[in-house]
Amino acid sequence: xxIRKISVGADYKSxxxxxIVNQEILNGKFYIHLIKNEIExxxxxxxxxxxxxxxxxxxxxxxxxxxxIEYNINFE
Numbered sequence: 001x002x003i004r005k006i007s008v009g010a011d012y013k014s015x016x017x018x019x020i021v022n023q024e025i026l027n028g029k030f031y032i033h034l035i036k037n038e039i040e041x042x043x044x045x046x047x048x049x050x051x052x053x054x055x056x057x058x059x060x061x062x063x064x065x066x067x068x069i070e071y072n073i074n075f076e
Contacts, residue, residue, distance in 0.1 A: 003035040005070040006044060008061055012068055019046055030058075037069070044069075
C-alpha cells in the first residue's frame with residue numbers, strides 16, 4: 001500500500017513530527033517524494049526530490065520510534 005503520511009513521536013497531537021508526501025521542506029527547495037516502509041530492516045524511509053528531479057534519502061526511522069502511518073485510499 002502507498003503511504004500518504006507518517007507521524008513520528010509519542011504524542012500525535014502535540015509533539016509528533018508529521019511528514020506528508022508532496023510536502024515542501026528545507027525552505028521550499030525540496031519536497032517529500034516517497035515514504036516507504038522497509039520490511040526487511042524494519043524501518044521507514046523518507047525520500048525527497050529537488051527541482052532538478054534528483055531524489056535523495058533524507059530520513060530513516062527505526063522500529064524503536066513510535067510511528068503512526070496513514071495510507072492513501074482511492075475510492076474509484
